[in-house]
Amino acid sequence: MKIIAVSGASFSGKTTFMEKVKEVFPQTITVTECIRERNINISELRSDSKKYFIFQKEVIREKIKTEKDIIKFLVDSSNVRRKYCLIDRSLIDSMFYLTFYCDKNSMTQEDMKEYSEFWNEVFISAKYAIDNIYDKIFLFKPIKFENNENDLFRDNRLKQSQEVEWNMIRMMTYGLCPINKIVELSVEKIDNPIEWLLNQ
Numbered sequence: 001m002k003i004i005a006v007s008g009a010s011f012s013g014k015t016t017f018m019e020k021v022k023e024v025f026p027q028t029i030t031v032t033e034c035i036r037e038r039n040i041n042i043s044e045l046r047s048d049s050k051k052y053f054i055f056q057k058e059v060i061r062e063k064i065k066t067e068k069d070i071i072k073f074l075v076d077s078s079n080v081r082r083k084y085c086l087i088d089r090s091l092i093d094s095m096f097y098l099t100f101y102c103d104k105n106s107m108t109q110e111d112m113k114e115y116s117e118f119w120n121e122v123f124i125s126a127k128y129a130i131d132n133i134y135d136k137i138f139l140f141k142p143i144k145f146e147n148n149e150n151d152l153f154r155d156n157r158l159k160q161s162q163e164v165e166w167n168m169i170r171m172m173t174y175g176l177c178p179i180n181k182i183v184e185l186s187v188e189k190i191d192n193p194i195e196w197l198l199n200q
Contacts, residue, residue, distance in 0.1 A: 002084050004084060004135060004136045004138055005091075006090075006140065009140070009165040010161075012140035013140055013186075017187060025083050027082045028085070029084070030086050030088070032088050050111070052101065052103075056094075059094075063091065067091070070133065084197075090129065090134065091129050092130075092169065092172050092173050098122060099119070100164075130181070134177075137173055139184045140185060142166050170184075
């Protein structure tokens with residue numbers, strides 16, 4: 001089985017890609033973003049740095065646990081025979097959101113200490129995942145769009161921040177991950193995503 005972290009900027013076709021793979025290979029294991037299970041407005045949440053940091057700690061720790069549980073799950077030989085496990089976002093993405101959207105200027109000294117300790121925890125977990133969990137990281141390039149007014153899970157300034165997200169997540173991925181594990185792609189340029197995946 002190949003374990004693939006599906007990474008990249010918001011609104012880049014990651015979820016659509018995962019859904020198409022699942023349609024063709026129904027036994028594919030898909031691990032969705034924890035955030036989508038919560039009924040929140042992400043832009044409102046980010047306006048309160050303390051609440052956003054608490055939220056990120058909860059979500060990222062849940063993600064770390066889920067990814068380690070995948071390895072335990074695959075010990076069962078019947079699960080190993082599945083072709084793919086697709087993880088929505090890598091822990092490098094989590095590092096980006098923790099770095100970029102947490103307002104450190106408004107933190108107290110105590111908050112900064114807690115933030116620094118947690119950031120290091122995430123960094124160690126990301127390195128573990130790169131070395132022991134992810135076989136590949138697929139980096140999806142942004143898709144151009146008009147607006148995202150009705151999507152509460154995306155930043156309401158996404159049109160402006162999308163390229164920043166892409167460039168920083170890409171930079172962090174290449175900085176932490178062996179180059180042979182990284183695959184860059186654009187869903188707008190792939191005629192048949194399943195055929196493309198099979199050739200990887």
